[in-house]
Amino acid sequence: MGLLQPESGLVFWMLLSFVIVFILLAKYGFPVILRAIDSRKEYIDASLEAAREAERKLENIRSDGRKLLDEAEQRQREILREASETREQIIREARRKAESEGQRIIAAAQEQASAERDAILQDARHQVAVLAVAVSEKMLRQKLADETSQTLLAERLLDEVEQTEKQ
Amino acid sequence: MERLGKISVWLLLLLCPCLAGAQEPTKAFDAKETVLGHIGDSYEWHIASFGGHDLHVSLPVIVHSPASGWHCFSSEHLREGGEYEGLRVAAEGEHKGKIVERQADGSDLRPLDLSITKTVMGLFINSLLLLVLVLGTARWYKKRKVDSPAPRGFVGLMEILVSSLVDGLIKPCIGENYRRFVPYLLTVFCFILLNNLMGLIPIFPGGANVTGNIAVALVLAFASFLAINLFGSRAYWKEVFWPDVPAWLKVPVPLIPLIEFVGVLTKPFALMIRLFANMMAGHAVILSLTCVIFVTVEMGMAINSSMTVVSVLFSVFMNCLELLVAFLQAYVFTLLSAVFIGLAQEHKAPEKA
Numbered sequence: 001m002g003l004l005q006p007e008s009g010l011v012f013w014m015l016l017s018f019v020i021v022f023i024l025l026a027k028y029g030f031p032v033i034l035r036a037i038d039s040r041k042e043y044i045d046a047s048l049e050a051a052r053e054a055e056r057k058l059e060n061i062r063s064d065g066r067k068l069l070d071e072a073e074q075r076q077r078e079i080l081r082e083a084s085e086t087r088e089q090i091i092r093e094a095r096r097k098a099e100s101e102g103q104r105i106i107a108a109a110q111e112q113a114s115a116e117r118d119a120i121l122q123d124a125r126h127q128v129a130v131l132a133v134a135v136s137e138k139m140l141r142q143k144l145a146d147e148t149s150q151t152l153l154a155e156r157l158l159d160e161v162e163q164t165e166k167q
Numbered sequence: 168m169e170r171l172g173k174i175s176v177w178l179l180l181l182l183c184p185c186l187a188g189a190q191e192p193t194k195a196f197d198a199k200e201t202v203l204g205h206i207g208d209s210y211e212w213h214i215a216s217f218g219g220h221d222l223h224v225s226l227p228v229i230v231h232s233p234a235s236g237w238h239c240f241s242s243e244h245l246r247e248g249g250e251y252e253g254l255r256v257a258a259e260g261e262h263k264g265k266i267v268e269r270q271a272d273g274s275d276l277r278p279l280d281l282s283i284t285k286t287v288m289g290l291f292i293n294s295l296l297l298l299v300l301v302l303g304t305a306r307w308y309k310k311r312k313v314d315s316p317a318p319r320g321f322v323g324l325m326e327i328l329v330s331s332l333v334d335g336l337i338k339p340c341i342g343e344n345y346r347r348f349v350p351y352l353l354t355v356f357c358f359i360l361l362n363n364l365m366g367l368i369p370i371f372p373g374g375a376n377v378t379g380n381i382a383v384a385l386v387l388a389f390a391s392f393l394a395i396n397l398f399g400s401r402a403y404w405k406e407v408f409w410p411d412v413p414a415w416l417k418v419p420v421p422l423i424p425l426i427e428f429v430g431v432l433t434k435p436f437a438l439m440i441r442l443f444a445n446m447m448a449g450h451a452v453i454l455s456l457t458c459v460i461f462v463t464v465e466m467g468m469a470i471n472s473s474m475t476v477v478s479v480l481f482s483v484f485m486n487c488l489e490l491l492v493a494f495l496q497a498y499v500f501t502l503l504s505a506v507f508i509g510l511a512q513e514h515k516a517p518e519k520a
Contacts, residue, residue, distance in 0.1 A: 010382035026350035029301040036308035
């Protein structure tokens, strides 16, 4: 059957055109396409890698920022705490000073008061001594009279003393 | 795209189809003749017949006979059994349908025939189209930088095709040094696929049964044969001529080496037969289904019209199937070529059991 018999002319033309097509495509066609596809694949891989790197860096920056913020907050809290401590201390100090000052003033006052009282007592004792001398003088004047007159004298003298004290 | 359009218009003008004279009165429809005529080769490209007129493209006849030297003329001179410069198309006999030259003793001699027949013309058109498509794609890539956006449309399709073939077929089948075979396998795939698809288009630039012709399949299989054996490793050749079998199987009578050597030849032979038979059978089935319409003309109106419906439905189905087969055969041819090349690339001899 003719169908199964390869025709020599057709074999010749087929060989010719296939070889030409193959040479042209193998030289200028497929290698160019494959190279382009490969280089794009590499480019995409590199871009992905770069994007991943950038993301990592961004994440680092973000965490750094967060750390900074945390630190700043910490510092703020510390400063506030220190400030309040200082304030308390100042107040305490002032109070202590005031107290000691007050005590000192009070002590001085008490001292003065006691000195005054002593002076008054001294004065009073002097007065009593003077009066006693005066009384004994009067009593000695009346001694030569009777006993009753002596007693009357004494009583009168005491009255006088009382009167002078009242005066 | 515009340039492509211009090129194809020029191509059509160059081939200038011509209307021929009236045909002889209609004879009885011969389905077998029609189918075989369309599957086989012819010296002119028949497009259609209507109202007794044939629309066809005349193709150049190039013939060298030992007696009268080179002949080169249009196939128009040979139509309807015409004789030109002592050459004619044999109506019957051993060289039926081919150009023969009458010898002095009255016998017919078949001269060396390098005519641009229908199949050759189809082959040329498809090859040109393939070159335009692939080189156009390559040009697209050449004009762009690596960071330009991915291609769309046809170039994108080519990219998907190429990268899926390389990554999904060639790399796993051949192994580490697949790179040198990539251009060949891709060329073979695209060549067969385009020829198959063009063969499915029923009118002029398509419709030639190129891959369903055994000569075309033969050359493709021969190319694969060369690719397999020229780059075969030492281990491969040792496997062929001195395999790991008991010595008595190969020393006095080289029984196993002979079998292995036949195996070397049968691999491309199977490739050839598979491609040829599949494509030819597809064409034959579609043509036979179409012939059903004309065969049933004489059986009356009712049968004829119902059979026409059946025929069209089946033809649609077969065309869809052939679309699949067109891709499948290209794929299978490439796959098996890659597998055979991969087997010949094996560096280590297989482990002994």
